[in-house]
Every structure is written in structure tokens, then in C-alpha cells.
Amino acid sequence: MRLRAPAVAVLACAALACLPGSAAAVDVTLNPASFVDTAASDLGLDSLTSNPVTVPSAVNDLAIDGGSSSATGVAISHGGFDLSFDHTRTGVLDALATSSGEIFFAVDATVDFTITGTYTASDADGRQTIQYVLLQQVSGPNLFFSYQESRATPDESFSVGNTGGDFFNQVVGSATGTLLPGELYRLIFFNGIEASPSAASGSATATGSLTLTLVPEPSSGLLLAAGLVALAARRRPTA
Secondary structure (H helix, E strand, O other): OOOOHHHHHHHHHHHHHHHHOOOOOEEEEEOOOOEEEEEEEOOOEEEEOOOOOOEEEEEEEEEEEEEEEEEEEEEEEEEEEEEEEEEEEOOOOEEEEEEEEEEEEEOOEEEEEEEEEEEEEEEEOEEEEEEEEEEEEEOOOEEEEEEEEEEEOOOOOOOOOOOOOOOOOEEEEEEEEEEEOOOOOEEEEEEEEEEEOOOOOOOEEEEEEEEEEEOOOOOHHHHHHHHHHHHHHHHHOOO
């Protein structure tokens, strides 16, 4: 039996109604090797390490040493990872505030990813400021790498994927791409400020964020429904 346009449209609507959303859900799992480090140093060192292992998961760590402090926030869900950084360091030589870590994860369906992030310092002296992010397939290639470092730029500001450092810059790969089921991935990050290579006349602060967004590819049901809708539109009689 040949379907007429109205019948095709009804089937398309029925197919769409059966779908829970615009794309198939994805399940993200974490590897126990995942960790998040938060460190602050003035005259000593305070360092905290957290190990997120479940999804959803949240980390809110604060390290304080003298006048230096470092706060790291991590929110992990099946839709991706949201990280935040809030740093303060004194002007003492090698005083620092950093947030770093490695998140090992896998997905159970094909998903598209996007990486975005910023890191902005309020530092009149222009000492060391670093933004580093690497996404790699553990058994395969690096998918994306962005590293910016400045050592002499006051009030430095970085965005992932740019080359704004006065000391070192490197960008490899694309901040958008596709992740596959059955593979183990690792997201490595480091953001920090340090009174280096020399002491500073005063303190400095920096704030930033890093986001890995995961967007499932359309399900086969949705693709079928879209095809039926297109077919109905093509066959709709014209006046």
C-alpha cells in the first residue's frame, strides 16, 4: 500500500510522540583513577585531593595557606562537566593558587563534544598565569590540546583554544568533535597563578571556568520521524 501524505504525516507525528527527547540519552561513567587537586601556597602549602567516582558527582574544595587560597568546583553529569576556579595568591616568591586534575570517563553512545573555558587574572605585576586543557582518547590520539602561559602580562585573560600567552602557546586538534562508546577518555586540566619567576609587589586573583558539553547524536527513531516529516512535506499537494 502506498502511503499518502496525510498518512505519512500521522505516522511521523506518532514516531515523534514516542520519543522521550530530541536525542538518545547517554550514560557517562567515571574511572576510579579520576582526581581533582586544589592547592594554595604562601609560606607553606595546603593541598586537597578529591576522587569523583559516580555520576552525578560534585566537588567543592578549598585550600588555604596564609594569604593564598584556591577554590575548585566540579559538577559532573551525564550532560558533561562544569568546572570553576577561584584563586588568590600573595606576592611572596613562588606563592601560588592552582586547580588541576584528570577525569577518566566513558560514554555508552556516540556523542558530540564541545570544550569551552576562560581564565582571567587581576594581577598588576603580571606574573605567571596558566590555562591548560587536554582531552585524549587513552588508547588513541589526543583529541584537543590548548595551553597558554604568560609571565609578564598584567591582568592576563585566556580563552580555551586561543593563543594569548606571552611565554608559551600551543593548540592542537579541535574543541569540538565526537566521542565513541567502548573507549576510555581523559580530560586533563590545570589553571593557576604563581608569583614567578620573581616575587610580586602585591597579591593577585584569578577566576575561570572549563566546560565539556556532551550532546548525544539523534536517535534512529528521531531520524526516521524526521524523514517521514520531510516526505510528508514533499508530497503535500499545492494549491
